[in-house]
Amino acid sequence: MTSRAACDIEALADDAWLLRFGDRIDPELNAAVHAMAARLRALDPPWLRDVVPAFASLAVFFDAAEDPARVHAALLELVEDGGASALPLRPRDGVIEIPVLYGGEHGPDLEASAAELGLSPRELVVRHSAGDYTVAMIGFAPGFPYLSGLDPALALPRLATPRARVAAGSVAIGGAQTGIYPRESPGGWRLLGRTPWPLFDPRREPPTRLQPGDRVRFRAIDAEEFARLASRQDAAS
Numbered sequence: 001m002t003s004r005a006a007c008d009i010e011a012l013a014d015d016a017w018l019l020r021f022g023d024r025i026d027p028e029l030n031a032a033v034h035a036m037a038a039r040l041r042a043l044d045p046p047w048l049r050d051v052v053p054a055f056a057s058l059a060v061f062f063d064a065a066e067d068p069a070r071v072h073a074a075l076l077e078l079v080e081d082g083g084a085s086a087l088p089l090r091p092r093d094g095v096i097e098i099p100v101l102y103g104g105e106h107g108p109d110l111e112a113s114a115a116e117l118g119l120s121p122r123e124l125v126v127r128h129s130a131g132d133y134t135v136a137m138i139g140f141a142p143g144f145p146y147l148s149g150l151d152p153a154l155a156l157p158r159l160a161t162p163r164a165r166v167a168a169g170s171v172a173i174g175g176a177q178t179g180i181y182p183r184e185s186p187g188g189w190r191l192l193g194r195t196p197w198p199l200f201d202p203r204r205e206p207p208t209r210l211q212p213g214d215r216v217r218f219r220a221i222d223a224e225e226f227a228r229l230a231s232r233q234d235a236a237s
Contacts, residue, residue: 007032009075015049015064017075022056025176027148029056030136034213039078047071053212054137055146095215098180098195100129100171101226106194113156113173113190127151128192129218133178135210143182143200143208147216150178162188169195171218182208193220196230 012018019036022029036058037051047066052059062071102125103110114124133147140146155176163186166172170181172189181187182199199209210216221229 007036007079009072009079011068012059013061014068016059016061017068017072019058019060019075019079020056021058025055025136025148027134030134030148033058036078037212043078045074047074054139095132095217096210097217097219098171098197099221099225099229100193100195100218101221101223102129102171102193104223106167106170106226107192109159109172109190110192113192116156117154124154124192125220127154128173128178129220131178131217133216133218135212135214135216136177137212138208138210140179141182141185141200142202143210145180145199145210145214145216147178147180150176152176156190158188159190162186166191167194169197169199171195180210194226196226196233198233 007019007021010018010020019033021032021036030053033053033056037053040048040051040060047062047070048060049063050059050061052061060071060075062068101107103121110121110124114121117124119127128151131149131151133149135145136148137146138144150173154173156173158174166181166185166187166189168181168183170187170191171193172179172181172187172191174189179189180195180199181189197209201207201209
């Protein structure tokens with residue numbers, strides 16, 4: 001079943017509907033996704049259990065005891081009433097600054113990536129850290145933020161052969177996006193640097209440090225500051 005307005009509504013599971021705003025990575029579509037998520041959270045209908053934003057879609061999970069047709073009708077009414085546009089996306093106050101030690105052992109792909117782009121490593125660092133980013137979605141692994149806003153001139157293809165191990169906190173470029181590996185895992189994105197900040201901790205509420213819709217900037221740091229910040233995180237854990 002589909003809506004006649006801003007998005008299509010598709011069955012995702014017995015207890016979930018998918019609101020599909022499009023099929024491409026686009027800042028306006030992503031803003032509409034987050035606006036609809038915010039609208040649903042603000043309304044907080046009794047049947048709502050969770051909303052999970054993606055780049056161009058929103059999964060809406062509801063109480064399994066609820067009639068799916070009734071939930072569909074409520075979502076359809078919200079969409080047709082301009083539910084997403086009725087509540088413009090309001091990013092969280094302020095910008096989250098993430099410290100990054102670029103290059104060296106923490107950014108093994110920095111020099112090769114810069115050469116491929118026709119830049120010096122320093123120029124790549126300056127341009128990457130000058131970007132204004134938005135957490136478009138969390139995915140791939142718990143706490144992994146897909147960040148939109150990468151300068152199109154810095155887009156890089158993923159590695160032909162992914163690494164078996166990527167260190168937690170690695171800041172990377174994959175295609176037209178940048179992101180941060182929250183935990184050690186395999187990965188094929190180009191590694192530019194690393195942050196000492198932990199992005200995922202199951203003991204914390206919420207466990208993910210960054211949330212969809214957050215605004216982010218990177219700040220280049222040196223090895224001394226990296227070590228100091230890392231030691232603080234170790235002491236706090």
